[in-house]
Amino acid sequence: MFIQPRFISFVLSLFIAISTASFCSLVPNTPSTSVATAFLISLTSSFLLIYFTVEYLIFKELFKINTLFEKLKKKDFKFPKSGNGFKLSPIESLNREITLFAQLKQKEIEDLKKNETYRKEFIADISHELKTPIFAAQGYIYTLLDGAKDDAEVSEKFLKKAAKSLDGLDELVQDLLTLSEIEMGAAKMKKEQFDIFQIVNEVFDQLDKKASKKKMKLISDRNVEKPILVIADQKRIFQVLRNLVENGIKYGFDEGGYVLVKVRQELDCVEVLVEDNGTGITSDDQKRIFERFYRVEKSRSKDKGGSGLGLAIASQIIEAHKSKIFVSSKPGKGAVFSFKLFSIKN
Numbered sequence: 068m069f070i071q072p073r074f075i076s077f078v079l080s081l082f083i084a085i086s087t088a089s090f091c092s093l094v095p096n097t098p099s100t101s102v103a104t105a106f107l108i109s110l111t112s113s114f115l116l117i118y119f120t121v122e123y124l125i126f127k128e129l130f131k132i133n134t135l136f137e138k139l140k141k142k143d144f145k146f147p148k149s150g151n152g153f154k155l156s157p158i159e160s161l162n163r164e165i166t167l168f169a170q171l172k173q174k175e176i177e178d179l180k181k182n183e184t185y186r187k188e189f190i191a192d193i194s195h196e197l198k199t200p201i202f203a204a205q206g207y208i209y210t211l212l213d214g215a216k217d218d219a220e221v222s223e224k225f226l227k228k229a230a231k232s233l234d235g236l237d238e239l240v241q242d243l244l245t246l247s248e249i250e251m252g253a254a255k256m257k258k259e260q261f262d263i264f265q266i267v268n269e270v271f272d273q274l275d276k277k278a279s280k281k282k283m284k285l286i287s288d289r290n291v292e293k294p295i296l297v298i299a300d301q302k303r304i305f306q307v308l309r310n311l312v313e314n315g316i317k318y319g320f321d322e323g324g325y326v327l328v329k330v331r332q333e334l335d336c337v338e339v340l341v342e343d344n345g346t347g348i349t350s351d352d353q354k355r356i357f358e359r360f361y362r363v364e365k366s367r368s369k370d371k372g373g374s375g376l377g378l379a380i381a382s383q384i385i386e387a388h389k390s391k392i393f394v395s396s397k398p399g400k401g402a403v404f405s406f407k408l409f410s411i412k413n
């Protein structure tokens with residue numbers, strides 16, 4: 068039963084009034100009217116005093132704590148007002164402390180739940196991604212063992228296919244390792260000074276064959292001979308550019324397709340833009356392509372099939388350089404990826 072403050076105050080003041088009246092009656096020659104008056108005065112005054120103390124200093128605050136816990140159960144609570152600048156009573160400050168504590172705990176619980184879902188999804192994604200190349204390689208090898216090895220031509224074809232699947236597996240594991248290194252902070256970004264065009268050229272050299280197979284062009288808009296110096300981790304920026312240019316080739320149109328790398332020198336930074344005239348990305352997909360393993364459904368085909376980790380890695384690397392990677396695109400009209408790096412103007 069919830070004890071009402073009025074009831075408590077009445078019982079206590081009754082005790083006080085009875086004691087006062089008894090004391091008065093002990094005094095010789097006290098008329099009974101005086102005893103009754105003393106009883107009534109002490110009853111009302113102590114009732115009022117106790118009632119206000121209990122109601123306003125204790126019960127009101129206890130009630131607040133109580134409602135707070137009720138709200139806690141419904142995950143809906145707001146921080147109580149600070150008491151209009153007056154010093155808080157101990158119970159009021161206790162109320163504030165509990166609210167603060169509850170807010171923190173609630174946030175922790177929500178974060179833990181989010182992490183748990185994220186972890187589950189991540190494991191499901193990894194298993195799925197690992198399964199595909201392993202199954203494929205397994206299939207080719209067992210077919211060979213079951214007799215296909217006797218035909219030299221088929222043997223070579225199947226072994227090449229198995230090797231390709233295992234290369235894909237290796238690529239996936241390397242990507243996962245890079246991602247975890249960056250996330251754990253193990254891979255600290257170096258601060259090196261280098262010419263961004265030198266990296267662009269190295270990326271183009273590596274991907275030239277791939278582009279010419281699709282009859283696509285790789286272009287850089289270098290119109291000055293002097294180097295454009297940036298301060299960043301050279302190896303990681305190479306990784307970012309390689310993935311962006313490779314994506315431009317993979318998701319670009321054959322013949323007439325191009326990937327153009329532009330570099331714009333600004334006051335204290337350099338903006339790098341990687342542009343293509345390929346399939347483009349819808350605005351819904353643009354919001355998700357930087358997530359791990361996210362691939363636009365149509366591009367899940369085997370021949371294009373990367374790990375879906377490239378852009379996740381690229382965005383983590385750029386963020387570790389205290390910058391951000393952006394995409395702008397219209398379906399069918401190509402895409403532009405851009406990021407900025409610190410530089411030295413020369």
Ligand SMILES: Nc1ncnc2c1ncn2[C@@H]1O[C@H](COP(=O)(O)OP(=O)(O)O)[C@@H](O)[C@H]1O
Nearest residue numbers: 314315318356362363366373374375376377378
């Ligand atoms: N230049 C681009 N044009 C069109 N789509 C792109 C482009 N770059 C990335 N995407 C889309 O974003 C997805 C994620 O890219 P990424 O993380 O590099 O993975 P992957 O290259 O392994 O598929 C790709 O699967 C593709 O659907």
Ligand SMILES: [Mg+2]
Nearest residue numbers: 310314373377
């Ligand atoms: Mg990629």
